[in-house]
Amino acid sequence: MTFSISLTVNGVRRNVELADPRVTLLDLLRERLDLTGTKKGCDRGQCGACTVLVGGRRINSCLALAISHDGADVLTIEGVARGNQLHPVQAAFIAHDGLQCGFCTPGQIMSAIGLIREGHAGDNPERVREAMSGNLCRCGAYAGITEAVLEAQKILATAEQRRSA
Ligand code: FES
Numbered sequence: 001m002t003f004s005i006s007l008t009v010n011g012v013r014r015n016v017e018l019a020d021p022r023v024t025l026l027d028l029l030r031e032r033l034d035l036t037g038t039k040k041g042c043d044r045g046q047c048g049a050c051t052v053l054v055g056g057r058r059i060n061s062c063l064a065l066a067i068s069h070d071g072a073d074v075l076t077i078e079g080v081a082r083g084n085q086l087h088p089v090q091a092a093f094i095a096h097d098g099l100q101c102g103f104c105t106p107g108q109i110m111s112a113i114g115l116i117r118e119g120h121a122g123d124n125p126e127r128v129r130e131a132m133s134g135n136l137c138r139c140g141a142y143a144g145i146t147e148a149v150l151e152a153q154k155i156l157a158t159a160e161q162r163r164s165a
């Protein structure tokens with residue numbers, strides 16, 4: 001028996017047949033859709049490397065069953081840049097050395113985008129650190145990550161103000 005699901009991933013409708021209802025959203029993205037930017041770190045909800053946005057909210061895709069996300073709107077790291085133009089969060093990570101080996105970086109960036117959308121980032125480094133605490137970095141690039149989130153938050157808020165002026 002197979003299960004058919006249909007998701008929108010990075011703006012593109014994808015239809016997938018699942019032979020096993022236990023397939024996670026992470027494995028579906030990586031192994032069925034070849035979107036390997038989303039990383040598998042712990043595979044048990046403890047590191048945040050697999051963070052993606054579903055309906056604009058950040059989730060650990062290793063804990064999400066793909067079959068439960070039939071019809072969902074998923075954004076992965078592959079979908080955040082516009083052509084050659086990096087997303088402001090990506091650019092800020094580079095500007096502030098928010099990465100070393102880069103393994104955790106896709107998850108950090110997706111989490112940062114989600115956090116900024118939630119409107120909880122503000123300009124308080126402590127709050128940013130706390131709100132990003134589900135994303136671990138073995139290289140300890142936390143100082144740069146926090147600076148990057150703060151700067152990206154500012155840039156996006158200014159852009160938003162200009163749009164609504
Ligand atoms: Fe999902 Fe670690 S791989 S939280």
Ligand code: FES
Binds near residue numbers: 098101104105
């Ligand atoms: Fe290496 Fe975060 S940059 S794990």
